[in-house]
Amino acid sequence: MNTPVETREFQAEARQLLQLMVHSIYSNKDTFLRELISNASDALDKLRLETFRDKDLQADTSDLHIRLDVDRVQRTLTVRDNGIGMSRDDVVNLIGTIARSGTAEFLRKLKEAKDAAASQDLIGQFGVGFYSSFMVADKVVMVTRRAGEEQGTRWESTGDGTYTLEPAEDAPQGTSVTLFLKPEDTEDQLFDYTAEWKLKEIVQRYSDFITWPVRLEVERKDAEGKTTREVETINSMKALWARSKDEATEAEYKEFYKHISHDWNDPLETISLKAEGTFEYQALLFIPSHAPYDLFMRERKRGVQLYVKRVFIMDNCEALMPEYLRFVKGVVDAQDLSLNVSREILQQDRQIELMRRRLVKRVLSTVKTMMSENPERYATFWREFGAAVKEGLLSDTENRGAILNIASFASTHDADKPTTLREYVDRMKDGQEHIYYMTGASRSVIESSPHMEAFQAKGFEVLVLTDPIDEMWVDSVPEFEGKRFQSIAKGEVDLDSEEKAETEQQNEEFAALLSWLTTRLKDNVKEVRLSSRLTTSPACIVGDAHDLTPTLEKMYRAMGEKVPPVKRILELNPAHPLVTGLRKAHEDGRDETDLGETAELLFGMALLAEGGELSDPAHFTRLLADRLARTL
Known part of the structure; x- marks a missing residue:
């Protein structure tokens, strides 16, 4: 019917x-x-x-x-x-x-x-x-x-x-x-x-x-x-990737890119590759000029088109391009594969793996050439795709060095221009052993963090890392050219060896207060110690060298992972009036309840200063209001 x-x-x-x-x-x-x-x-x-x-x-x-x-x-x-x-x-x-x-x-x-x-x-x-x-x-x-x-x-x-x-x-x-x-x-x-x-x-x-x-x-x-x-027949039908450079024009490459990508913009870069010998294939790859809207969506399709002897085999061949280069478009035409090849077979095929390795190296080397020969084009590339490329620092250990060499990061050296790691190392102070960085939700949050104070005061450059992937790769990549990465919000920092003697003396003077605070705040922190990274703030919260950051902790929980709560360290500025006053009040035997409230306020302020969340905002607000009322 x-x-x-x-x-x-x-x-x-x-x-x-x-x-x-x-x-x-x-x-x-x-x-x-x-x-x-x-x-x-x-x-x-x-x-x-x-x-x-x-x-x-x-x-x-x-x-x-x-x-x-x-x-x-x-x-x-x-x-x-x-x-x-x-x-x-x-x-x-x-x-x-x-x-x-x-x-x-x-x-x-x-x-x-x-x-x-x-x-x-x-x-x-x-x-x-x-x-x-x-x-x-x-x-x-x-x-x-x-x-x-x-x-x-x-x-x-x-x-x-x-x-x-x-x-x-x-x-x-x-x-x-x-x-x-x-x-x-x-x-x-x-x-x-x-x-x-x-x-x-x-x-x-x-x-x-x-x-x-x-x-x-x-x-x-x-x-x-x-x-x-x-x-x-009004078209030549000759596959563009099979033509020599003399036979193809830049305009034809651009139109071919638009055909396979359904993008209306010209590509940022065109990469042509031909391999001959025991295993022959041709490739024509393109780096887009802008990130697709679904670059970070789970259901996105990725991969290049696979042909065998000019016969189309599949769209989105994931086996030929890693996840972190999912934005690369193009065609790979192999001469020696079977026309009946399946996605499952591709995952195990040795020739496919060899092609993939060579294609990846060619894409990364093209970006490196772009850095030196066309900085503006490179800046566009990194702005659009840098967050995706950095995923390769976790997944592609073979090419980790190449990725580090093409990466750019915001830093405190120049608010308007990202820096490469090579440039950072060249600017390092005499005797500086680490590449300092801090992760956070935004540049403004990081720049206003108490952790930055001593680094800014002493002129140490800090990488400002705000992409979610930054929380993960920094713990997996140990170094760049012999210089280890060091979070300014983790572990202990030693920016001035001449201050060591003064710090040791202060530790003795504050020992009783630090011990009391560690006990008083044991539900929230595992240690209270003096800080060498603070100049104007009274306190900050830091992690041990191998602790998960709070942001990474939240990310794992959002993904359904069970992560035990991580207690962190409260660091005090021994020169701040609030800290010296608290020390004197403790030595004078001030009321335990009053001192305890001050300790809670000190911890809460440090937590808020780094963009953290209070476990009981109403309680903190009540304590703060009562304390302010007493000063009037």
């Missing part, structure tokens, strides 16, 4: 996107055809892959191609493919909604976009190029049938926020998208998308490298002047 025509509404975010398209946010409308051809090419790749995997699939693969059909009278342009096609559910999920895991993020960024250029960036990031059809069309009709299924689906929309669905009984395998073009602008012939020359120009500019034939019916005149029509 036939299902009647059904009218549905687009998802809210899709409706907003359609409005952007209908009102033409792009200055270059030609790119709509690139997007449709790219989608068609993906469908052909998927069909060929599916027939390798499923030998029983009823699909015609005898002449896979893309075809452009024009009706100049009706002003329609149709892009057809005989690829994998879509089921009815596919149409609803893929065309009616936008990247479902990112819809809220998409809407938020869409609202923040202040201009057309910013909106254009978003369209590419969220992979919704099909909607670009509405830049040039008043109505779009799509007819599709998934390979192996009997019934097709007809989808139609005018971009007004709704679309219709109905069965298409005689639909051929694959997908056709028919654009009912907007009225022709007689003053601007450059946008006549029914013109043969225009379609050829767009295909040759944006889609020449597509490995499937793109066909167009063209007019020909014979020697007698008679006009005939014949179908012509």
Whole structure:
């Protein structure tokens, strides 16, 4: 029984996107055809892959191609493919909604976009190029049938926020998208998308490298002047990664990147690699110019495309690129793998592992070259992808040194310009043995921390580490060029050997107070001691050298890990009036309750100063209010 025509509404975010398209946010409308051809090419790749995997699939693969059909009278342009096609559910999920895991993020960024250029960036990031059809069309009709299924689906929309669905009984395998073009602008012939020359120009500019034939019916005149029509392939179909540098232009590389990434921006860097010998492969990799919206989402897809002897095998081949380089896009074409290779086999394949190692080293060396030859481009790279790359310090011990050499960090040396570790080491003071750092939620929190006081006073540079991953790698990476990493919020610091004698004398003078405070605050701290890192604050809280930081403790608990509570150390500034006054009051035998309240306030202030959370804020506030009232 036939299902009647059904009218549905687009998802809210899709409706907003359609409005952007209908009102033409792009200055270059030609790119709509690139997007449709790219989608068609993906469908052909998927069909060929599916027939390798499923030998029983009823699909015609005898002449896979893309075809452009024009009706100049009706002003329609149709892009057809005989690829994998879509089921009815596919149409609803893929065309009616936008990247479902990112819809809220998409809407938020869409609202923040202040201009057309910013909106254009978003369209590419969220992979919704099909909607670009509405830049040039008043109505779009799509007819599709998934390979192996009997019934097709007809989808139609005018971009007004709704679309219709109905069965298409005689639909051929694959997908056709028919654009009912907007009225022709007689003053601007450059946008006549029914013109043969225009379609050829767009295909040759944006889609020449597509490995499937793109066909167009063209007019020909014979020697007698008679006009005939014949179908012509209008793209070269030569894989871009197989061409020599002399055969490929920078513009072609950029368009190929946009084709495989569905990004509307140019890549930041292009990497071409060819390996010959016992194991041959070619690779064409790209570093994007901006981070994708889902860079840190668990459900994201990653990896490069894998081909074997020019035959598409899989998208998102994770085995060829590690997690920390998940933003790298591109193609790897191997000559010696089986066409029936699976993801499971890839994980164990020795050749894949060798390719992966070489690809990773090439990406890292490219970034290092970028550092020295194009600092601005490198700054963009690190701003967009640095937090992801630093994950490799934990997972890729083989390349840890290379990652440290391309890393940049904010520091107290220059608030506006990150520093490399090499630059930090070159600026180290005579006799300085450690690379000092502090982790925290933000630069302002770290810079205002009591832990920074002595380092600032004595002119020691401190790395300011605010990415969540920083909490983890600093405990796993012991050193850089023989200089050990040292947290200024952990362990004991010794910034001035001449102060040692004075510190020993102070320890004797404060011994009784320190012992009493350690007992009094035993539920919160494991030790109270004097500090050499404070100059103006009365106290701070530090961890032992191998303790988890409070932030890391929270991260593990958020992930469901059971972590025992870590007691830390309270350090006192022996020169601060509050501490010297507390010492005198203790020596004079002041009321135990009064002294205890002061100890609690001292600990609470130190905890708040580092951005920590009080276990009982109401109790702390009451103590503070009572103490302030007594001073009036």
